[in-house]
Amino acid sequence: MSTPFLVGLVGARGHTGRELIRLIAGHPELMLAYAVSREFAGRPVAEVAPEDKDECVFEALSPEEVAKRRADVVILAAPDGAAAPYVEAIEAHAPGRIIIDLSADYRFNDDWAYGLPELNRKNIAGKTRIANPGCYATAIQLAIGPLVPKLGGIPSVFGVSGYSGAGTKPSPKNDPERLKDNLMPYALTGHNHERESTRHLGTKVRFSPHVHPAFRGIVITAHIPLADKMDVAALTQLFEEKYAREPLIALRNAPPELKDGTNRKGVLLGGFTISEDSPNGGGGHAVVVAAEDNLLKGAAVQAVQNINLALGLEELKGIL
Ligand SMILES: NC(=O)C1=CN([C@@H]2O[C@H](COP(=O)(O)OP(=O)(O)OC[C@H]3O[C@@H](n4cnc5c(N)ncnc54)[C@H](OP(=O)(O)O)[C@@H]3O)[C@@H](O)[C@H]2O)C=CC1
């Protein structure tokens, strides 16, 4: 067997960190070199993630210590706003090292590749600075992307997420008591993933998220105004052609439900519908539904796709 690539993981205690440990353990060419957590420091990683076979112990490493430790790839899976000290220390000590940042901190930075392989993999291959997309933003862009050349207005998206999307830091959005028998709308305009989808699709998108009591899983329903009339067969064909060679994207006629996306490695798109109703002329609007697991294609699986592309490995190695 060839020497594995070493991966350092910052934010290893968190929800996405947990999924990343499992994926790294199952990847034939990656090895976990270190796992950073201040709260779990000193505990064996296998205590919380039994699949870890690299016998790591959680460590409370500073950004400088992270930069000085040997690794081919550093994954930053810390909350928004925390990445810069790690990036700066790595720039100073090991500028050629690959960094995959799961937060929103570099998704608006032109010096970083934006890592949504199904829409822009040629911009990711061989890169050393990759911003992993947001969870809702992944589903939104995959649902709207094929229709961008056909738009006749601003797409509007309703989204629902499980509460793991809100991380482990206590907040109303991950408080089981607040969420019990509940659906909580928030950030009705201007959510980060509205800005992110708008930026990377290159066209304005509106988005209102909601959180509900399941732990994981996302469903988004996109209403997409069309410039010209289109029937359901043509709509479906457009998606079939766009995603024909994408193993992580599945299509079906019926609208996917939350549970169809939970624990799925990729995204399920469906519910392809056309409304003839177009008060201002034009082609009416299409409706497309997407279901995904926010922790997998919405975070950790996508990070492994990006690592594979950065290292020149087969994109789906360790995933399928
Ligand atoms: N959850 C999701 O569905 C998705 C999350 N993301 C993004 O991924 C990142 C991680 O999310 P998630 O796993 O949910 O977060 P969690 O809240 O579950 O975990 C955060 C992790 O970061 C560590 N951490 C907290 N503050 C800092 C800091 N200042 N410096 C270094 N480490 C820190 C924590 O460990 P400790 O305090 O022990 O050091 C913990 O391991 C976030 O940026 C999030 O926005 C992206 C897509 C989907």
Ligand SMILES: CC(=O)N[C@@H](CCC(=O)OP(=O)(O)O)C(=O)O
């Ligand atoms: C339910 C819930 O709170 N979801 C999070 C998902 C965002 C996320 O994790 O993405 P970033 O990496 O862009 O911060 C939110 O709406 O902020």
